């Protein structure tokens with residue numbers, strides 16, 4: 274039996290790398306994203322027949338979109354086994370200048386998205402007696418962040434807490450819920466938004482003196498999603514180059 278994984282925000286960046294990794298490991302993958310065209314193009318490249326990869330239009334802030342994705346995957350592959358709550362949006366904004374509206378928008382993608390996704394798929398997994406939810410948190414959610422905005426950091430802090438709450442709720446149903454908290458990763462969004470000089474300074478400030486590997490984060494997701502990972506739940510796996518040790 275091939276397990277089925279839905280990865281949110283999989284049209285680029287870390288989500289795409291996670292989707293590719295899970296597919297290479299034998300999962301059937303659904304790539305959910307606001308950008309359905311880009312998600313579909315990656316799915317086509319992974320498997321033009323559509324038997325093991327599909328792109329889905331999915332706005333994670335919308336609970337009914339998760340319900341629709343759940344039904345679509347039920348019809349297509351008989352159900353879902355793994356949800357990776359990866360979609361996120363960071364915004365560099367000065368603390369005192371963040372408007373309430375901007376705060377709500379950033380929190381909706383990063384926190385409400387994880388909440389409603391975990392509700393919809395947590396219930397589906399509990400009914401089936403098996404499931405894995407892997408949340409992508411962030412070092413910013415643990416330390417308060419530096420470059421990223423307060424809304425982003427606060428939302429990611431919330432993702433860490435939701436991980437424990439859903440883990441406790443679903444533990445007896447064969448469903449695990451865990452979080453991975455990367456520091457700055459070697460990803461397009463980092464190179465696009467951080468000027469080269471500032472990026473050098475960031476690199477030097479990281480104890481291991483390098484940006485994190487998104488491919489390694491994808492391997493962590495794979496480990497947490499494994500069938501034999503059933504005793505790991507409510508955990509938060511740091512991958513921050515030594516910026517936060519605890």
Ligand SMILES: NC(=O)c1ccc[n+]([C@@H]2O[C@H](COP(=O)([O-])OP(=O)(O)OC[C@H]3O[C@@H](n4cnc5c(N)ncnc54)[C@H](O)[C@@H]3O)[C@@H](O)[C@H]2O)c1
Nearest residue numbers: 282284285286287306307332333359360361411457458462
């Ligand atoms: N890049 C880093 O250094 C870093 C560090 C720590 C954590 N993270 C986390 O990793 C995850 C992926 O980040 P990335 O760097 O690949 O970002 P990215 O901006 O490159 O990609 C994010 C993807 O999410 C999609 N997305 C945005 N809003 C969405 C929504 N409402 N519904 C569905 N999809 C939506 C975008 O279309 C895009 O494809 C995020 O949760 C981010 O917070 C990233």
